[in-house]
Amino acid sequence: MKRIAVYCGSASPADGRYIHLARQVGKTLAAKGIGVVYGGGRLGLMGAVASGALEAGGEVIGVIPEALVGSEVSNTDCTELRIVPGMHQRKQAFTDLSDGFLTIPGGVGTLDELWEAVSWAQLGYHRKPVGLLNAFGFYDHLLAFNRHMIEVGFVREAHRDIIIAEHDLDLLLERMERHVPHKPIFEMKAEDL
Template sequence: MESIVVFCGSSEGNDPEIVDCAYQLGATFAAEGITLVYGAAKIGIMGRVAQGALDYKGKVIGVIPDFLKLKEVFHSGLTKLIITENMHQRKLRMHELSDGIITLPGGFGTMEELFEMITWAQLGLHQKPIGLLNINGFYDELLAMLRTMVNKGFLKQEYYDILLVDNSIDGLLHKMKNYEPLPLPIWIKKDQL
């Protein structure tokens, strides 16, 4: 994987371990030569991931819609800044620039980004590894809810297994590098991809 998009919060929350891990993820990307693609903010968990990569001479591409440039206080020291017209174009561009997806803690926006990427994978629109970094058990309840979806017959086990989960950066990157995607659904035609 040459580049990974990271979805995460524009606030830091109140758990210092999450903040530290976000910075370390960026530093790890730099050490491994992985380009960070993210939402371009210099604040919150987003800013910590970017700063970790930049402090260790990593390549960082920020993608932000024009209307959020002031609200999310974009990072001015990025390798490259891409400005889009809207949120949908932002996600699409981030997806196009990445070989994999990692989600860190965040709020509604982070959840929306994660679930859109999982849905696209379920539909066969991409076969990229999707990782969830479960720092300090942040996503334990979400994972329990997903398990309930499987148990109640609303989510197939094979789609549940699309989401790669680990508590450590190294463990998650190992799973992502060794990910074997599901075969494309037979009802999807090549011209629809």
């Protein structure tokens, strides 16, 4: 993987572990020669990921919608900052520019990005690994709900392993590197659906 889209929050939680984690993610990716594609802000976890990667000499491409340029305070320190018309174009750019997706803790926007990456993988719009760093057990309930959707039958058995979840970043990146794409819905017959 040459570049990974990192999905995370623009907020700064009171618990400093989250900012430290985000900075370490940026540093680790840079140390492994993996560029960061992210939301383009300089605040919160977003800014920490970018700062960590830039401090370690990594490539950082920020993608930010016009409407958020002022409110998120664009990170002009990025290797490249792309300003796009809206959120749809932002997420498309994440997909186009990256070789995989890495979600770390965040809020509603982060989950929107994660679920779109998962949905697009199911359908066949991309065949890239979708990683979830479950640091501090942050995503335990989300992973339980995903298992529930599989058990009930809303997620096909062929797609049960789209989300690659780990507590440890190095292990997660190793698993993402070994990712083998599943059979997408676009390639399935009606009887498989």
